Amino acid sequence: MPTTEHEMPLEFLRNRPELAALLLERSFGICVPDYDETHLASGDCTDNQPREYRPDGVVVLRNAGVDRLAVVTEVQRRTDERKRYTWPVYLATLRSRLECPAVLLVMCPDPATAKWAGQPIDMGHPNWHLVPLVLGEDRTPVVTSVEEAVAVPELAILSALAHGGEDMRTIVACAEALYSVPKELFKLYYDFVATALSGAARRNWDELMRTTESYQSEFARKYVGIGEAKGEARGEAKGLVKGRVEGEATAVLRVLQSRGIPVPEEARERISSCTDLDRLDAWLDRAALVDSVDELFR
Incomplete structure (x- = not known):
């Protein structure tokens, strides 16, 4: 059974698919195609073999009803060498099915796992390497503006988890973002923040709540x-x-x-x-x- 730490970043994308485009632009400098719609797509990458391939999530950017970019999202909390064989399958299968470019976004809260996940995957064919886009602490945008936090609460939460130990402003922005979300999401998001924060970030959060x-x-x-x-x-x-x-x-x-x-x-x-x-x-x-x-x- 997946843990809360694994599922919540995916829940953020399910509730706000455009978050995938924001992360590609702000964390990796990727110029995403113009789009007027984002939606979740099936992650079914099953081929004609009995083995099933299914990524954690898929967000598709569309413009005028045409698929422009597929973002395969994976949450990786520990090293798993099998992923270096399945990740290319996800991209190739979705690229073929949707007939549009596809990128791989791997979200890694653990620095050691992020370093492992970012290593190029040698596909065997000359000059063909897949380099995953890894969202670790260093790549997570720093959100300190209350206005920005309220506009995209999910991004503010990710920012607080990554930078809350060094920058108290991200903790304050996260608190404001939580208070702004609809009631049906508040308890889910608040419980995640309260359990996922650790170390100095957790102490800063507790200090804010206490004072x-x-x-x-x-x-x-x-x-x-x-x-x-x-x-x-x-x-x-x-x-x-x-x-x-x-x-x-x-x-x-x-x-x-x-x-x-x-x-x-x-x-x-x-x-x-x-x-x-x-x-x-x-x-x-x-x-x-x-x-x-x-x-x-x-």
Whole structure:
């Protein structure tokens, strides 16, 4: 089962397909063709062999009803040598099916994985190498303007994850972007930010939440759905913290489930009832490495 860290960048593209074009232009200096429409396309790259090939996502830029560019999007969180054989298949198959140019955009939050993913793939044919476009921390646009963050909240979130440890302005822009999204997206995006931020970026986020009462109050209203009703900011903040706790506990269980690790009912209850954010953070980090629930608790 895919993890939240893998799925959320793809959710950003599903909710805002034009984000793919923005990343190509701003991160790699690629001049995309003129387009008046973006839409998601089928990622089915199955050939006449029984093996199935399917990328994480495909965004197509269109102009006047004609496909102009296909962007194959992959989220890669660790090295996988098999990808160096399947990535070219995605591009070639979609280029043939849609009859338009195709590019490969690989999103890598881990610097070591990004370095690996960016290595040219030798296709065997003379002078034919595929060099993936890798969106790592260094290539992720820095969004510090509140106006830009509100215009493209998904880009502001990616910016905060990549640069929030060094530039507090990206954290503030991310907070403003979150507050601007529709209610049906707010909880999904907020939970992702609260669990994905780490290190100095996470400390900057916590400091912003702790020292800026307006964020605590307004975020709590939106999170717990109490609208404009007045109440004590402290009580609202507790509701927000409760939501974060529940989100992290759910993330721990999801990671264990995706790795096929059995979780007895007693252990599930222990994780679900934990209210210590630091402990949940530690469990979430270890869930990707342990071989049993007993190791998680040790």
